[in-house]
Amino acid sequence: MSRIRPQVELFEKNKPRQARAKRTYDNILLAAAELLVEVGVERISTNLIAEHAGITVPALYRYFPNKYAVLYALGAALMDLQNQIFESWQERHFSAGGAGALMENIEELLLETHRATRNQVGGHEITQALRAVQPLQELRQQSHALIGQRFCEVAAHALGREPDEEMTIHATITVDTFYSLVELALNDGPIPAEGLLRHGGRMIQLYWQDVIEQAGSPV
Amino acid sequence: MSRIRPQVELFEKNKPRQARAKRTYDNILLAAAELLVEVGVERISTNLIAEHAGITVPALYRYFPNKYAVLYALGAALMDLQNQIFESWQERHFSAGGAGALMENIEELLLETHRATRNQVGGHEITQALRAVQPLQELRQQSHALIGQRFCEVAAHALGREPDEEMTIHATITVDTFYSLVELALNDGPIPAEGLLRHGGRMIQLYWQDVIEQAGSPV
DNA sequence: TGTACATCAGTGAACGCGCGTTCACTGATGTAC
DNA sequence: TGTACATCAGTGAACGCGCGTTCACTGATGTAC
Numbered sequence: 001m002s003r004i005r006p007q008v009e010l011f012e013k014n015k016p017r018q019a020r021a022k023r024t025y026d027n028i029l030l031a032a033a034e035l036l037v038e039v040g041v042e043r044i045s046t047n048l049i050a051e052h053a054g055i056t057v058p059a060l061y062r063y064f065p066n067k068y069a070v071l072y073a074l075g076a077a078l079m080d081l082q083n084q085i086f087e088s089w090q091e092r093h094f095s096a097g098g099a100g101a102l103m104e105n106i107e108e109l110l111l112e113t114h115r116a117t118r119n120q121v122g123g124h125e126i127t128q129a130l131r132a133v134q135p136l137q138e139l140r141q142q143s144h145a146l147i148g149q150r151f152c153e154v155a156a157h158a159l160g161r162e163p164d165e166e167m168t169i170h171a172t173i174t175v176d177t178f179y180s181l182v183e184l185a186l187n188d189g190p191i192p193a194e195g196l197l198r199h200g201g202r203m204i205q206l207y208w209q210d211v212i213e214q215a216g217s218p219v
Numbered sequence: 220m221s222r223i224r225p226q227v228e229l230f231e232k233n234k235p236r237q238a239r240a241k242r243t244y245d246n247i248l249l250a251a252a253e254l255l256v257e258v259g260v261e262r263i264s265t266n267l268i269a270e271h272a273g274i275t276v277p278a279l280y281r282y283f284p285n286k287y288a289v290l291y292a293l294g295a296a297l298m299d300l301q302n303q304i305f306e307s308w309q310e311r312h313f314s315a316g317g318a319g320a321l322m323e324n325i326e327e328l329l330l331e332t333h334r335a336t337r338n339q340v341g342g343h344e345i346t347q348a349l350r351a352v353q354p355l356q357e358l359r360q361q362s363h364a365l366i367g368q369r370f371c372e373v374a375a376h377a378l379g380r381e382p383d384e385e386m387t388i389h390a391t392i393t394v395d396t397f398y399s400l401v402e403l404a405l406n407d408g409p410i411p412a413e414g415l416l417r418h419g420g421r422m423i424q425l426y427w428q429d430v431i432e433q434a435g436s437p438v
Numbered sequence: 439t440g441t442a443c444a445t446c447a448g449t450g451a452a453c454g455c456g457c458g459t460t461c462a463c464t465g466a467t468g469t470a471c
Numbered sequence: 472t473g474t475a476c477a478t479c480a481g482t483g484a485a486c487g488c489g490c491g492t493t494c495a496c497t498g499a500t501g502t503a504c
Contacts, residue, residue, distance in 0.1 A: 233446090233447090235446095235447090236445090236446065236447090237446065237447070239446090239447065239448090240446075240447060240448090243447080243448080274448070274449090275448070275449055275450075277448070277449070277450090278447075278448050278449075281446095281447070281448075
């Protein structure tokens with residue numbers, strides 16, 4: 001059942017050193033993001049990206065070994081962005097009111113993550129690609145694992161327990177549901193994103209209230 | 220921001236009429252499912268599918284206009300399966316105990332859906348492709364919309380209310396979270412699927428308990 | 439029951455195309471003196 | 472400040488390959504009489 005890993009090189013080759021090169025590099029990423037929106041992951045190619053970025057293909061190969069490396073860079077940037085949003089949210093509220101304050105402000109984090117991803121060119125498409133394209137999946141998993149671990153530690157500490165397997169389950173569900181809600185809200189369907197995120201945030205809150213009650217110790 | 224629809228023909232051409240043809244047809248779908256596992260959605264091609272199915276490429280083109288139509292058929296079959304599981308679950312419990320019984324048995328539906336998808340060859344990969352590959356997205360959306368509508372109607376009726384926008388939000392979140400949990404459990408990570416689905420089911424239950432309490436009317 | 443015929447199913451060969459990738463090269467930028 | 476040189480950045484041209492797709496064809500299956 002486990003997939004054969006195709007061993008694709010994902011890391012960048014030459015780093016841009018001059019200002020001109022930096023512009024080219026950024027153009028490549030922007031063009032790739034735009035093409036992700038226009039044609040989708042299945043149709044994207046190095047040829048298309050280079051053409052769209054206004055350079056020739058060998059110029060792209062100067063910085064990236066293949067198209068997956070370009071997508072990987074895009075995905076990594078998005079995951080970094082989301083991680084940063086989480087970090088600053090956590091610091092802001094945890095220092096002010098501990099674990100309880102975090103839970104009260106889940107909706108805020110949902111809204112901020114949603115807004116930031118929506119404002120990123122191709123943010124939604126990159127998010128989707130991170131789920132489906134094999135060489136990118138680890139990026140998403142790493143990011144979610146990191147955030148999940150934070151959740152787990154904070155929650156375990158607040159409850160005066162060890163971060164055991166059950167706490168890991170709670171954290172995993174929370175993080176996964178969180179980002180699934182953001183993804184759901186990114187679909188421009190008939191339902192406004194705010195409503196989805198408000199009620200979705202409430203669902204996560206209720207879940208943790210229950211965890212606390214089951215544990216029988218207040219925050 | 221909206222993607223340019225590439226207008227891909229997705230429907231099958233000739234239906235198999237003879238037993239031999241039916242076998243060929245099934246082999247194509249099975250080969251495609253296996254390749255989805257082996258090489259992923261980005262690398263799959265009609266050539267590869269035909270070779271894997273033990274036929275020549277024109278034989279594949281007899282039944283499908285392109286590779287997306289093959290994936291579409293796979294996706295449609297999976298959505299049908301999940302819909303059927305939902306239908307029979309709903310009939311079973313709703314007739315026995317109304318809306319309350321449905322909520323009490325969410326975990327059962329999670330487990331059944333998870334098991335069925337896992338047992339389907341390439342079930343996980345098809346699920347992922349349904350999110351990311353543009354021509355397949357509507358399949359997932361349609362299926363979820365259908366199930367969401369059922370949820371919405373049942374819930375509104377149980378609460379003695381109209382299926383208004385808020386109820387639609389509740390139903391949409393429920394269905395999306397539900398299938399995200401199934402997808403999460405399909406990842407063969409360190410956490411056993413059962414634990415994720417049990418606690419995930421509990422989260423959805425708590426969410427609806429809250430909806431009922433807020434509405435101020437018992438089920 | 440046999441056979442001629444119609445339809446269904448699958449093949450071999452060929453095509454043009456865009457893909458990924460590499461090469462030797464020209465041009466741009468930075469810097470040592 | 473000027474210029475020679477080193478390094479960085481990007482180009483034009485070419486390649487082999489697998490892709491999607493189509494064609495006229497052969498072989499298999501079903502059926503009318």
